[in-house]
Amino acid sequence: MEPVPNIAPFIGYVYPNETVIPWTVLIVVYPYLTGLVAGAFTVSSLYHVFGMQRFKPVAHLALLTSLCCMLIVPVPLLLHLGHPERAFNAMITPHTTSAFAIFGYAAACYVLLLLLENWFVFRPHIVQQAQRTKGVLRLFYRALSLGSDDLTENAMRYDRKWIFALAVIGIPAAHGLHGYVGFVFGSLKSREWWSSDLMPAIFLFSAIISGTALLIVIYVISCRLRKVPVDSPCLKGMGYTLWGFMLFTLLLEGVEFASLVYRGREGTDMILEFVKGPLIVPFVILQFGIGSLIPLLVLTFMIWRGTGGKTLIAGVFASACLVLVAVLMMRWNVVIGGQEIAKTGKGLLTYTPTFLGREGLLAAAGVMAAPFVLLSVMVRLFPPWPQATKAG
Amino acid sequence: MTETEDKSVEARRGFLRLLGGAIACAATAEAGHVTVAEAGASAALPAVAPPAIPGYDWTKHRWAFGVDATRCIGCLRCVEACKTENDVIGDAHHFRTWVERYVYLEGEETPRVDSHSDPVNIKASGSEREYRFANRYKDANVEKAFFVPKLCNHCTHPACVQVCPTGATYRTDDGVVVIDHKYCIGCQYCVQACPYGARFFNEEKKVTDKCTWCYHRITKGLQPACVEVCPVGARIFGDLRDKQSPVSQFIRNNRTRVLKPETGNAPNVYYVGLDKDVM
Numbered sequence: 001m002e003p004v005p006n007i008a009p010f011i012g013y014v015y016p017n018e019t020v021i022p023w024t025v026l027i028v029v030y031p032y033l034t035g036l037v038a039g040a041f042t043v044s045s046l047y048h049v050f051g052m053q054r055f056k057p058v059a060h061l062a063l064l065t066s067l068c069c070m071l072i073v074p075v076p077l078l079l080h081l082g083h084p085e086r087a088f089n090a091m092i093t094p095h096t097t098s099a100f101a102i103f104g105y106a107a108a109c110y111v112l113l114l115l116l117e118n119w120f121v122f123r124p125h126i127v128q129q130a131q132r133t134k135g136v137l138r139l140f141y142r143a144l145s146l147g148s149d150d151l152t153e154n155a156m157r158y159d160r161k162w163i164f165a166l167a168v169i170g171i172p173a174a175h176g177l178h179g180y181v182g183f184v185f186g187s188l189k190s191r192e193w194w195s196s197d198l199m200p201a202i203f204l205f206s207a208i209i210s211g212t213a214l215l216i217v218i219y220v221i222s223c224r225l226r227k228v229p230v231d232s233p234c235l236k237g238m239g240y241t242l243w244g245f246m247l248f249t250l251l252l253e254g255v256e257f258a259s260l261v262y263r264g265r266e267g268t269d270m271i272l273e274f275v276k277g278p279l280i281v282p283f284v285i286l287q288f289g290i291g292s293l294i295p296l297l298v299l300t301f302m303i304w305r306g307t308g309g310k311t312l313i314a315g316v317f318a319s320a321c322l323v324l325v326a327v328l329m330m331r332w333n334v335v336i337g338g339q340e341i342a343k344t345g346k347g348l349l350t351y352t353p354t355f356l357g358r359e360g361l362l363a364a365a366g367v368m369a370a371p372f373v374l375l376s377v378m379v380r381l382f383p384p385w386p387q388a389t390k391a392g
Numbered sequence: 393m394t395e396t397e398d399k400s401v402e403a404r405r406g407f408l409r410l411l412g413g414a415i416a417c418a419a420t421a422e423a424g425h426v427t428v429a430e431a432g433a434s435a436a437l438p439a440v441a442p443p444a445i446p447g448y449d450w451t452k453h454r455w456a457f458g459v460d461a462t463r464c465i466g467c468l469r470c471v472e473a474c475k476t477e478n479d480v481i482g483d484a485h486h487f488r489t490w491v492e493r494y495v496y497l498e499g500e501e502t503p504r505v506d507s508h509s510d511p512v513n514i515k516a517s518g519s520e521r522e523y524r525f526a527n528r529y530k531d532a533n534v535e536k537a538f539f540v541p542k543l544c545n546h547c548t549h550p551a552c553v554q555v556c557p558t559g560a561t562y563r564t565d566d567g568v569v570v571i572d573h574k575y576c577i578g579c580q581y582c583v584q585a586c587p588y589g590a591r592f593f594n595e596e597k598k599v600t601d602k603c604t605w606c607y608h609r610i611t612k613g614l615q616p617a618c619v620e621v622c623p624v625g626a627r628i629f630g631d632l633r634d635k636q637s638p639v640s641q642f643i644r645n646n647r648t649r650v651l652k653p654e655t656g657n658a659p660n661v662y663y664v665g666l667d668k669d670v671m
Contacts, residue, residue: 004481004483004485004486004595005595007485012505013492013505013506013507014589015490015507015542015588015589016484016485016486016487016490016507016508016509016589017485017486017487017583017589017590017591017592018589019484019485019509020485020486020592020593022580022583022584022593023580023584077579080579081577081578081579082576082577082578082579082580082593082597082598082599082600083576083577083578083598083599084577086558086575086576086577086578087577089557089558089560089575089577090557090558090577093558093559094557094558095556095557095558095559097553097554097555098554098555098556098557098581099555100555100557100579100581101557101558103557184581188551188555188584188585189551189585189587189655189656190551190584190585190586190587190655191584339584343587343588343589344505344589344671345671346505346671
């Protein structure tokens with residue numbers, strides 16, 4: 001047998017079987033990607049459902065980003081499974097009491113919804129390309145048009161109705177999907193670090209900020225690459241959104257931690273020792289200090305001073321990058337942190353990820369990069385920039 | 393057995409009706425006897441109907457386990473017997489059963505706890521396949537010390553069964569929580585959900601593994617391997633339906649308790665001689 005990966009050294013007393021960490025860095029990536037899906041979708045809904053015109057420049061980009069992330073979401077799970085070839089067992093004989101069993105259905109429905117909404121949004125482009133292009137591309141776009149090449153005002157009105165309806169359904173669907181990811185952890189009573197009613201809400205709000213932050217980053221970079229000016233009201237709007245939802249996220253995270261410490265149930269001493277020791281860098285410094293407090297201060301300052309122009313772009317962009325790091329660290333601190341606190345309440349483990357291998361850092365980095373590689377192809381096939389498409 | 397089969401057949405039919413169509417039929421044909429596990433963790437049925445065991449009726453038994461911690465001498469024959477009997481991975485990180493040592497030193501408020509898998513103890517045994525407790529406290533003033541054997545609690549409301557996405561792990565009618573290794577997808581959600589650390593991932597088979605109370609033995613009228621080899625009778629096993637069984641008498645004649653009752657899992661390993669610090 002090959003050597004067992006993920007053996008964790010420990011201090012204190014941990015159950016013997018706990019010395020192998022069950023969920024690795026891939027399970028950190030999984031909720032992170034799911035969060036990006038929900039967050040990006042939120043921004044697209046601000047335009048499609050709530051009619052906020054300032055988000056028009058990113059509305060379609062948000063939808064494409066959401067789809068690209070969602071298509072990759074199952075990959076870290078499949079890589080993690082001992083028997084990925086049996087993954088469909090959870091769908092053909094779902095165990096209804098399991099939070100995981102519902103994932104297959106929820107994810108499949110949501111992928112379908114995203115595909116449909118994207119199709120309606122990009123249909124005018126698809127139809128135009130089916131007529132303009134030649135060769136393989138023509139075949140590709142013709143197949144994608146599904147034989148529907150009507151671009152009259154009547155047809156477009158019909159499309160807009162569908163886009164609106166799908167966006168409306170998409171809000172609870174996207175948020176439900178991510179709230180459920182929080183439930184996967186929060187519903188487990190075996191770990192004090194996870195067991196919290198606030199977990200779904202925390203996951204949800206951190207998802208919204210991560211998705212918004214991702215869009216800010218992608219939008220600013222794409223403007224640079226396309227050599228077009230950044231739409232200031234749009235960026236400002238996303239900055240506001242990020243700022244507002246960050247307040248909620250931090251409040252929820254603060255309340256959760258405070259009540260855990262205040263309740264002081266068995267094992268809390270160990271948790272505090274953990275937070276003051278190994279978690280200082282990932283939790284206190286990266287997640288809360290650099291990742292949350294600094295962007296919050298920067299954004300507050302810019303909103304207060306009414307900053308505009310290049311300073312606004314730089315400030316919002318930098319804040320968004322930091323928020324992306326903070327949310328990734330939050331996922332790490334929940335998933336890995338939870339497993340580093342022993343179920344005995346009397347010991348701490350140390351997880352060191354491997355670099356190579358199916359569940360190593362390289363694989364995780366690959367999974368993290370995949371949606372963006374996919375997105376870079378997708379934006380060429382379906383340009384999400386406002387002037388390129390008329391629908392929506 | 394018949395009643396259970398009827399139940400699972402009914403569940404299967406219900407599910408197929410729901411799903412309908414050829415996909416379900418194909419899936420059923422591929423997976424053998426596919427059933428949907430019913431709602432309610434305690435009522436979870438196997439995803440694949442288990443094979444009948446000749447001459448054994450699981451509706452006529454209700455197995456339970458007793459541990460008399462006051463008797464345990466920490467010889468660890470149980471751990472080694474279990475590894476051999478159940479072909480458990482031979483290292484210090486995979487155990488279907490293990491023994492904890494609690495040592496209270498003079499002047500210290502909390503006990504020092506270790507198990508045979510502690511690096512110090514592994515070093516003393518010289519191998520990850522053989523186990524012994526190193527005499528690490530020989531120069532200290534020990535006020536109190538005892539051993540606590542641990543194993544899967546085969547809970548009445550098992551959190552591990554509740555979270556299994558496929559129904560690969562389930563509770564049998566005779567009260568044993570088992571895993572179908574041909575159906576488990578290896579997600580390890582159950583490993584996370586078990587508050588007792590009783591489950592582990594079998595890297596050889598790529599599925600989750602744990603104690604079965606030696607189901608292959610008890611259904612043939614034998615004792616679990618750990619019970620059979622225990623030289624001091626610290627491990628007691630039997631049928632709750634039989635009032636004269638060792639475990640029925642053990643529970644009747646002692647004030648017993650279970651581990652972590654606050655989880656609501658309703659464990660079925662009954663302990664005598666635990667201290668407040670045992671977790």
